[in-house]
Amino acid sequence: MKRTILLLALALAACGSTPDPRPLSIPEAERLALVRFSNYTTGVSAFTASVPSPGGKLVLAGRVDFVNHLGYAGMRTDGRDDEFSKGLVQWNLGRMAFAMTPSAEAVDPVPVVDWQVRELQERGSELDGALRLLVNLGADRPENAQLLLQSTARWLRSDKIGEAAVDVFEGPKQKSDDSARLRYWLDQDGKLRRLEAKLGNQEELAVFDFTSSKQPVQVIPPLAS
Template sequence: MVVVTAVVAAVAIGVAATLIANSPTTPRGPRPLTADEANRLAVTRFLNYQAGGRAVTITVPTTSGGLVITGSVDYRAHLGYGVVRGTGRDTSSDGLIQWNSTAVFVHPMTDFLAEPPVTPPGSGWHQRPLTTAGSSLDSALLITLGLGNDRPDNAELLPQNGATWVRDDQVRGRRVDVMAGPAARAKPDTAGNVRYWVDSDSTLHRVEADVASEPQPVVIDLNARPYVPVQPAPGVTP
């Protein structure tokens, strides 16, 4: 009788486990986007553009430690501005940074700043070209600028080009869906290289992007602080 009871119990546990594993409420991914998920992903960049800009915190991996940029991005002027700090390394990169799609402007500072000054300093800026390959910092800056667009993406093409639902998650207490983005144009092997944390209102809360120059991804957190409009530094063209 004991053996029979044990067998029955084992069968019951196995059946229960199967039902749980196949329950429609159990997250299973990655999988194709639903129509609702595709629509929400398609408008995230447009909502950033409509808002004018977003507060951002950009975590950039580097071979000598890492960089954290705290600031804002104007998605209509395509201009970013923030304070940059080194992590796990010396403070040689600490200071202010502004960037557009073609150039990076840096202003070294010895004093620690948690936030960039609203009005950028009137002098002391150094300019260099923004590179499109070989720099995790510049890749992160370009990706951050690209999170705003003056029109929604094509929701029908997103799944066709490899966009998928990965899992559900939470960001600062807000429930979100993590979705992997589509492949870049003419580069089918890049599907999933960028992941988006999107809530039920289509608001984008976080982006994680693989960069060729580093084994660790770039992480861009949005909406953690109020957006402060970006004022161009001297010589910076939006």
């Protein structure tokens, strides 16, 4: 009797355990290879983001155009409510523009305000890293699934975002920074629902959530050139 109870307990524990991360299967590599191309065909996505930084967690909400590599968002510092903690940001592959505004909502049409423009930094800024990452998530062709299959990319687990079932994948290690691996939350159609990233020296992951949007991004004159 005791042996039967022990075997039953072990079986139930095994059923409830979470599978260990593992290398990609061929279909999973093909699915992961299509992420940026799928974003490109989508065109524009709405997003929200939570980006840890030394000055406090940055909260962004706006849209990203994966075809033209352009983003527009309202931004605020979580836990603060002063005039220096919120505003609007628009950016492309190389530059960003920021304007302090009373509201951190990315309204349309884009307001005529005093935009301060600068180059995106390659290193040293979690915000710049997040913005650069977002506008690089679209490509006009799929990645090489065979190379992904041979890489360190792996399947982590099954999960859910709301009612949507997703698989969570970890991308390949980057040669320049082995800790900077991205985690892709893909639904059953291969759409990117969430992205997690380690930015700068922050231990907490930055989190980006995506939903569909048909509202284009109106580029401001300082970035139009």
